[in-house]
Amino acid sequence: MNVRTVARRAQAGFTLIELMIVVAIIGILAAVALPAYQDYTVRARVSEAMVLASAAKTLVGENAANAASDLTLGFDSASVSSTKNVTSMTIDSAGVITVNTTPAAGSVALKLTPTSGGQALAAGTPPSGQIQWKCTAASDKFKYVPSECRNAS
Template sequence: MSIKKRAQQGFTLIELMIVVAIIGILAAVALPAYQDYTTKSKVSEAAQLISVAKKNMVVAFNEGTLSATSDNTSLGLGAANTIQGKYVTSVTAAGTGATTGTITAVMRATGDTNVDGQSIVWLVTCVAGGSCNTTVSAAAPFPAKFLPKT
């Protein structure tokens, strides 16, 4: 009685099930991270669009023309609804005093309901003889993880 060795051909069912399980676990981790990454990149458009407003606000402070009545026009910007992008509806700049101002960007169509329609606000605070600092915030339900750094 001779037993011949057979070469294994293909994969067993258990091996295939293990591979499918591993792929499922990786997908479950990767998909939410990818969605967060794409939303954050869409929100970053707002930081790019407000950069001119921020620069003009700092220039107005240094020239002594920043005031509580400063707005897009006095800061040399277009109307709020003309400063827009694919994910930003408008950018509004407003002086709140001789050393402070706010810049507000309204988001749209990012695919995240916590972000769409929400406003991101940059507060520009200047110190005479010093520099200007910027802080960024947004009201709930806007997730803090999507806010630009400054």
């Protein structure tokens, strides 16, 4: 073989099998990355529900601290407009906040329960200590919720 033949072979490029291997590797990476990306997208949407609930947590905390006759004082569920990711938010008489998300956000129902000194909050009675919040969600939705909400409800 002379030098010209070797030079032409060096410029020939990739073989078909090398290209097929590269395409297969890219396909495998995409197959693994897309589901993970979709789960993280849903988790980001669920975080909107947690942000929305933070205002309600403040309201319940203030009403409890002031021994208000109603822990939902100042909250109107009709005024909570649904968003692209959150369908509704409610507060019950014990101050438990429930936030429901849309199907795009995994159809998750987050439940935030306040306690103080290990006891549920009661309207008209100031809390005995710091208010603690326990977040729960259905176990089949754990992959979408923040880690503090991964307790079976």
